[in-house]
Amino acid sequence: QVQLVPSGTEVKKPGASVKVSCKASGYTFSTYDVNWVRHVPGHGLEWMGWMNPSSNKIVYDQKFEGRVTMTWDTSMSTAYLELSSLTSGDAAMFYCARGRRTRSSYFMDVWGNGTTVIVSS
Amino acid sequence: ELVLTQSPGILSLSPGERATLSCRASQSVDRSYLAWYQHKPGQAPRLLIYGVSSRAAGIPDRFSGSGSGTEFTLTISRMDPEDFAVYYCHHSGGAFTFGPGTKVDIK
Numbered sequence: 125q126v127q128l129v130p131s132g133t134e135v136k137k138p139g140a141s142v143k144v145s146c147k148a149s150g151y152t153f154s155t156y157d158v159n160w161v162r163h164v165p166g167h168g169l170e171w172m173g174w175m176n177p178s179s180n181k182i183v184y185d186q187k188f189e190g191r192v193t194m195t196w197d198t199s200m201s202t203a204y205l206e207l208s209s210l211t212s213g214d215a216a217m218f219y220c221a222r223g224r225r226t227r228s229s230y231f232m233d234v235w236g237n238g239t240t241v242i243v244s245s
Numbered sequence: 246e247l248v249l250t251q252s253p254g255i256l257s258l259s260p261g262e263r264a265t266l267s268c269r270a271s272q273s274v275d276r277s278y279l280a281w282y283q284h285k286p287g288q289a290p291r292l293l294i295y296g297v298s299s300r301a302a303g304i305p306d307r308f309s310g311s312g313s314g315t316e317f318t319l320t321i322s323r324m325d326p327e328d329f330a331v332y333y334c335h336h337s338g339g340a341f342t343f344g345p346g347t348k349v350d351i352k
Contacts (some may be wrong), residue, residue, distance in 0.1 A: 221292065232290075
């Protein structure tokens with residue numbers, strides 16, 4: 125079945141970078157977008173950006189621009205999110221989600237279970 | 246910059262009651278790109294509605310969406326115990342953004 129499998133929990137020090145991954149299966153990885161969404165405990169969902177392996181297009185939310193890098197490995201059907209200069213405010217669950225485009229809509233229809241990132245000195 | 250505002254922030258209901266959740270956009274948006282997601286603690290968010298009113302696969306018909314322009318509504322006709330969660334509207338045309346969410350809890 126279609127699924128996105130996230131990498132495991134990460135523990136990082138303030139100022140460090142973290143790179144999390146999301147492995148897709150059950151569909152052709154390159155033909156869909158991958159979105160990244162952050163959920164800080166006690167706060168709402170934050171859209172971070174999307175990437176499309178087929179068009180090589182990447183769009184970042186302004187809030188994360190300069191600190192986030194989204195990449196992928198098509199041969200591994202895996203998307204990566206790297207976030208640098210971590211602060212305690214970055215401690216969160218990071219979700220990947222498949223972005224599906226139709227002729228007249230766009231939505232995120234399949235979600236990974238999320239990767240927990242802990243930031244602690 | 247597009248801003249989505251959701252109301253109420255918290256909605257307290259009993260099972261069987263009707264839920265009406267509002268999402269207001271700071272500017273008129275293309276209804277094609279307005280979706281609703283459900284998020285429960287410890288779980289991944291789940292797509293409920295896309296294109297304002299189309300139910301995603303497997304979503305019960307007690308969930309419905311409506312609206313246009315700047316005003317959108319998610320309605321749950323009769324709250325089931327499994328429906329208590331946080332609900333987010335999301336726009337994905339041009340600038341992608343989530344609303345702040347409405348938490349629906351048990352009265």
